[in-house]
Amino acid sequence: MKLKVIAAAVIGASFVASAALADRVDPDLPEYEPVSGISGNMTSIGSDTLNNLMTLWAEEFAGFYPNINIQIQGAGSGTAPTALTEGTAQFGPMSREMRTSEIQAFEDRFGYPPTMVPVAIDALAVYVNQDNPLESITLPQVDAIFSDTRRCGYDQDITRWGQLGLDGAWENRDFTLYSRNAVSGTYAFFAENALCGGDFKDAINEQPGSASVVQGVSESINGIGYSGIGYITSQVRAVPVARDEGEEAYPVDHEDYPLSRFLFVYVNKHPNEDLAPQQAEFLRMVLSQQGQEVTARDGYIPLPERVASRVRGELGLD
Incomplete structure (x- = not known):
């Protein structure tokens, strides 16, 4: 139509x-x-x-x-x-x-x-806790964090913040994953565009609303999750995202941000x-x-x- x-x-x-x-x-x-x-x-x-x-x-x-x-x-x-x-x-x-x-x-x-x-x-943001020093992330890395299938092509499962380049106390910390639930359009959009149509890991904490995702990340130093930019608070940061390794990472308010809808x-x-x-x-x-x-x-x-x-x-x- x-x-x-x-x-x-x-x-x-x-x-x-x-x-x-x-x-x-x-x-x-x-x-x-x-x-x-x-x-x-x-x-x-x-x-x-x-x-x-x-x-x-x-x-x-x-x-x-x-x-x-x-x-x-x-x-x-x-x-x-x-x-x-x-x-x-x-x-x-x-x-x-x-x-x-x-x-x-x-x-x-x-x-x-x-x-x-x-x-x-x-703009669908990838949120981390406000105290997390992560500067940027690629879509294949997001896929390797949230999915078992890794259809975006990353060569290994990502289970520790050190695999994203963080060191010191962050190096061996694992992730607390926050996600919308399966009835959500945000869940479907993220699976299609950030996981390349793949499947979420069993370890994700499914939340009934976008605000719940942001709250979970704000309360967990190891938290990472996704929801619409309209739900951002001062307790979380929206990480700039690159389409692939070696490409520029764009903030959520940039016209080339890869998770807009x-x-x-x-x-x-x-x-x-x-x-x-x-x-x-x-x-x-x-x-x-x-x-x-x-x-x-x-x-x-x-x-x-x-x-x-x-x-x-x-x-x-x-």
């Missing part, structure tokens, strides 16, 4: 533009102008990564429409497709694209696929019909100046207008 093509085509170029906008919003984004007659209840079920951002967007939306109420549930991206298919949610935030089987289940019920809406850009909200939109007014206005607000200011405040990278305008056009919101 067209929105999917847009997302795939512009993620590289848009991240270049958006990284420079991490602290400010594209001035070409339109101001949101409220309309009359918007009230009622809506539900959002899906991504934990997007849970806080959806809550902040809902609060911003309620500022325009006091008679609107949006319930937010963020158990993981894997809960969004079922909620949309069963009609228990109007919004399905996801930190990954839907799988073919999830799209098929929706299409079997409605006769058309769900609509994928890019709403923000995230779109964040999505899926909706049920008939291809020949408009969205319900409440859904349409919420997404119009998200894709506006005010909505993307919320994105930046929450620590994520706002969409540039050239991406947002294409998405609004595909949704019939312009």
Whole structure:
């Protein structure tokens, strides 16, 4: 579908533009102008990564429409497709694209696929404790730390910090591995892009939310974990990541950081019909100046207008 093509085509170029906008919003984004007659209840079920951002967007939306109420549930991206298919949610935030089987289940019920809406850009950070002196890491090393399969090509299992070049008291320290759980889109994205499609080690500590991963790393001197950059705290550091040995390691706010991704909200939109007014206005607000200011405040990278305008056009919101 067209929105999917847009997302795939512009993620590289848009991240270049958006990284420079991490602290400010594209001035070409339109101001949101409220309309009359918007009230009622809506539900959002899906991504934990997007849970806080959806809550902040809902609060911003309620500022325009006091008679609107949006319930937010963020158990993981894997809960969004079922909620949309069963009609228990109007919004399905996801930190990954839907799988073919999830799209098929929706299409079997409605006769058309769900609509994928890019709403923000995230950088998936590799976190270590604030007192850890590690300066950088490569994706093959990340793979060798977190997986048994080592599909990214590293020549040995990594079980000690000394294997990453740390010495002294760090040399023989092992890792405490923190990960999201399998229902999470972050878990799936990390497995595909940092583990080259491989399998996690049995020793990982699976956490129900991104904040729990960061908290675990902050409380463990040997901790290492991953989650969205929006969850960073002063007790952890996001380590610069290189694609391979000998290549430059980039920080999370750089346009060439190798673990960047779109964040999505899926909706049920008939291809020949408009969205319900409440859904349409919420997404119009998200894709506006005010909505993307919320994105930046929450620590994520706002969409540039050239991406947002294409998405609004595909949704019939312009």
